[in-house]
Amino acid sequence: MTAEWAVAELQFACLGDRRRQKRLVRIVSDLASQPHATMPQASGDWAATQGAYDFWSSPRVSSDAIRQAHQRSTIERIKVHPMVLAIQDTTELNFTHHPSKKGMGHLDSATSRGLKVHSVFCSSANGVPLGVLHQQVWARDPATIGKKHSRNQTETKDKESQRWLTALDATQKVMPESITVLTVADREADIYDFLATERPENSQLLIRAYHNRQVKNSDGTKEVERLQGAIAKVPIAGQLDLELRANPQREARKATLNLQATTVEILPPQSHPHHQNLQPLTVQVILASENNPPTTEKPVSWLLLTTLPINGFSDLVQCLRWYSYRWLIERYHYVLKSGCGLEQLQLETAERIERAISTYTIVAWRLLWMIYESRHHPELGGDTILETHEWQALYCTIHGTPIPSESPPTLSNCIRWIAKLGGFLGRSCDGEPGVKTLWRGWQRLHDIAGTWKLVSTHSPPDVKPDFVKKDVSKA
Structure with missing residues (x-):
């Protein structure tokens, strides 16, 4: 779901091997698509799951190197402020x-x-x-x-x-x-x-x-x-x-x-x-x-x-x-x-857990960024965070129609709709959606968008997927 973003975010990664960098991009992309899912659920298949665990278990992968890749991208964002x-x-x-x-x-x-x-x-x-x-x-x-030390003298x-x-x-x-x-x-x-x-x-x-x-x-x-x-x-x-x-x-x-x-x-x-x-x-x-x-x-x-x-x-x-x-x-x-x-996480050692923390840090930041960016720049297009098939599937699911809009909805609307998939009611007294409903909705959108893309690819040009009519009744 977020492969292009993950590539850009990790462009400064220096892990000693391009295959490791490619694996890190895949892990971050999978987790960002389904932040609340387990590693096997987010990976989608056994090969990707095993690849993620092998990556976190490898002594050749440095937690600092993962952090520094994200840090350099963070500094680039800082430069405009x-x-x-x-x-x-x-x-x-x-x-x-x-x-x-x-x-x-x-x-x-x-x-x-x-x-x-x-x-x-x-x-x-x-x-x-x-x-x-x-x-x-x-x-x-x-x-x-149980040992007491004199804090004042240390x-x-x-x-x-x-x-x-x-x-x-x-x-x-x-x-x-x-x-x-x-x-x-x-x-x-x-x-x-x-x-x-x-x-x-x-x-x-x-x-x-x-x-x-x-x-x-x-x-x-x-x-x-x-x-x-x-x-x-x-x-x-x-x-x-x-x-x-x-x-x-x-x-x-x-x-x-x-x-x-x-x-x-x-x-x-x-x-x-x-x-x-x-x-x-x-x-x-x-x-x-x-x-x-x-x-x-x-x-x-x-x-x-x-x-x-x-x-x-x-x-x-x-x-x-x-x-x-x-x-x-x-x-x-x-x-x-x-x-x-x-x-x-089912990881056995502190070193492996630290590598996972460095990876999940990027995912957690991204989720928070989307929420607060939508509040400060609500007029931005939803394609800032979503690919075409994703915002189309989101639009049709929320509106109960098989025909998507011609242009992407706003970022603010996309965030509220994703949160709605996760249980956000959107009443006037509810305020803005929070991270909990967003990560739940994000996981559900991942499934909906995958089905939309599959059906759209194999449907005649004049036929739109209509599975969303059934799905929206459950939202």
């Missing part, structure tokens, strides 16, 4: 239910086994996914279970938290100098060494604060105050209305946020091993706190640290909007695990 967001986050793949797998480490629960994955997911300043810039996969040493480079600094360095190395990159991260990235990392002029930070750090007193005295106290003294700059989505912890509601911002100098933590040699860090602090929240709900409160200049209320709102795009990497992890079924 003056500013991009590099969103960092960590997830875990739980393989406790597969005890025979080799190379697994303990997860956040000592009784769980699996792998940790830290990624840099890149998007445009408008929130359109552009690709994965960096990814690190590792297994924790089982020998460390340098960051010797901690697992070094991953945030490593990813920042990797991002800055590949980012063109003419493009501003804003690294966005949650509270786990509130690390003094991360904030203090040397950055080029085109690299900025936007993270959610976790620690109530010591800051220089704003009145010029030598007395030290805390971050939360410093921002609480600042007058409210304005208010922002925010539509909160429903989640397991709350119902959907409209929240009014009070916005405050100031500049502070963060003092080096006294527990840092090199405390005496460190200097204060100048950052902007933003506090978005809910005004008059419902008594039964937990109030919204975001405390953000950024190196971006804030010269007015519009800058405040923009920073909040950019931080809200951190949700994209949560969606990316959701697609990897629930959509692509990474935790169900």
